[in-house]
Amino acid sequence: MAPTGIGIDEGEGAMETTASGGDGLPSAAATAAETVAVAEPAAAAEPADRLDVSAAFDVAGPEDAPTLVFLHGTRVTRAMWDPQVAALTDRYRVVTVDLPGHGVFADMPFRMPRAVAITRSVIDRNGGRAIVVGQSLGGYVAMELAAAHPGHVAGLVLCNSSAEPRTVARRAPRTVGVYLADRVGERYLGRGAPVHAGGPTSGPAPRATNGWLFKGGYRAVVTALRTSFLPRLAAYPGPVLLVNGADDPLFRRSERTFLAACREGRLRVIEGAGHLVNSEQPEAFNAAIRQFAEVVFTTPASQ
Numbered sequence: 001m002a003p004t005g006i007g008i009d010e011g012e013g014a015m016e017t018t019a020s021g022g023d024g025l026p027s028a029a030a031t032a033a034e035t036v037a038v039a040e041p042a043a044a045a046e047p048a049d050r051l052d053v054s055a056a057f058d059v060a061g062p063e064d065a066p067t068l069v070f071l072h073g074t075r076v077t078r079a080m081w082d083p084q085v086a087a088l089t090d091r092y093r094v095v096t097v098d099l100p101g102h103g104v105f106a107d108m109p110f111r112m113p114r115a116v117a118i119t120r121s122v123i124d125r126n127g128g129r130a131i132v133v134g135q136s137l138g139g140y141v142a143m144e145l146a147a148a149h150p151g152h153v154a155g156l157v158l159c160n161s162s163a164e165p166r167t168v169a170r171r172a173p174r175t176v177g178v179y180l181a182d183r184v185g186e187r188y189l190g191r192g193a194p195v196h197a198g199g200p201t202s203g204p205a206p207r208a209t210n211g212w213l214f215k216g217g218y219r220a221v222v223t224a225l226r227t228s229f230l231p232r233l234a235a236y237p238g239p240v241l242l243v244n245g246a247d248d249p250l251f252r253r254s255e256r257t258f259l260a261a262c263r264e265g266r267l268r269v270i271e272g273a274g275h276l277v278n279s280e281q282p283e284a285f286n287a288a289i290r291q292f293a294e295v296v297f298t299t300p301a302s303q
Helices: 028-035 078-088 112-124 137-148 165-171 173-180 217-225 230-235 255-261 282-297
Strands: 007-011 014-020 057-060 067-071 093-097 130-135 153-159 239-245 264-270
Touching: 057 078, 067 078, 067 112, 067 137, 078 093, 078 282, 093 112, 112 130, 112 137, 130 137, 130 282, 137 153, 137 230, 153 282, 230 255, 239 255, 239 282, 255 264, 264 282
Parallel strands: 067 093, 067 130, 130 153, 153 239, 239 264
Antiparallel strands: 007 014, 014 264, 057 093
16 A cells, blocks of 8 residues: 655654555574564454453553553563653553563563453553554554554554564574574664663563563564564554654665555654664654654544
């Protein structure tokens, strides 16, 4: 689906494009290539009522405010969103969630249906409808959720998620292989990454930690590598904001393709940021979230 109109708005430190109406080891590289050989169909639903999510999320902000739900990336926890909690709770109900294999769910194997069920249940407990903001892995979970349960999703913000994971693996197999080998390079993760040298690298993480959680990353990455997400994005009928750091080339290569798949899409590229755009340039990121949320929550069709 090609966008019918494209415009560019260059603000301070950011570029925005809009589109609407369009429809060792053996070897890290070998490990990644082998993993991406098979694409999975859409994940089967998992009943949300079987999951106890009471400890899996934090809530801040006015009870009667519009809701923003934040989903973290691989190997971190919901604490990655602390800069957004601090900045956005004056006007929004901000909910941060731990995904399977991470945080309080560190011992729960990551499965996409389970991640979707947890997120859906959290939204049900917080008004039943929200803008869902996902970073990297969280963005892919958000796409899956929006395709399966569009009524729960007032809008999507997909951060550093505008590439098919298996395409990233083909272009940079060693990078993905490093993830699969349980070794993460701070250089790849980006400037400003909240890496604590003395922090845990395996086992359950504290409920609120800024350290990296490695245990759940492997299965989450493998799941993503076997899934096609463009069809999920195309199936969602609501508004979408794609947010990328200017210095995140692997995920920027396909950003126009992902933009074209959106029925009502907008792209924002933030200068001075890499793969962790929300923590590397929090002010610009938070401003983009605010602007998008104001539009979504004042549009009758999204309310």
